[in-house]
Amino acid sequence: MKALYYALLLTMMSFSAYAAKSYPSDINLIRVYKSERRLDIVNRGNYVLKSYRIMLGASPIGHKTTEGDEKTPEGTYTLDSKNPQSKFYKSIHISYPNAKDKAQAKARGVSPGGDIMIHGIPNSFADFTKTLESFGLGGLSDDLIRSTIIYFDWTNGCIALNDNDMREVYNIIDIPTKIEIYP
Secondary structure, three states: OHHHHHHHHHHHHHHHHHHHHHOOOOEEEEEEEHHHOEEEEEEOOOOEEEEEEOEOEOOOOOOOOOOOOOOOOOEEEEEEEEEOOOOEOOEEEEOOOOHHHHHHHHHHOOOOOOOOEEEOOEOOOHHHHHHHHHOOOOOOOHHHHHHHHHHOOOEOOOEEOOHHHHHHHHHHOOOOEEEEEEO
């Protein structure tokens, strides 16, 4: 029994040491599960190092196909740039639309949209009056909005995190990093 206890203890200590040194250079993938509202940070060994609760586009079901459809894309993309001065609390750009997205939109005679990001909460809510009113949050203080908006899908197709989680993700992700977005 004592041997089992020590073996478990050593395993936990080894895992803790591995997890601690795996940030950030060992991270090679972000996985997003839209239906679960979850973003996972995955290392080269395919272990989920951490998961975060996310908010999506206001019309989250289905793949983004058209500018303004408020859908979050699905598929494999690349996180290709960071913006510390975004109109949201930090942002990381997603390489949507890819060649397939562009071709499908062109065949339908529409724009596929773009500027899809992982980002935090808006720095200012002035541009979001209509959205806030649709959730019954119009006229509330910024602090109250910040603490409430995290329970709604409100973006135009981006993937949003609360500001604390966004700070952490922003700091541990290297560019470029692959992102897989699932329904």
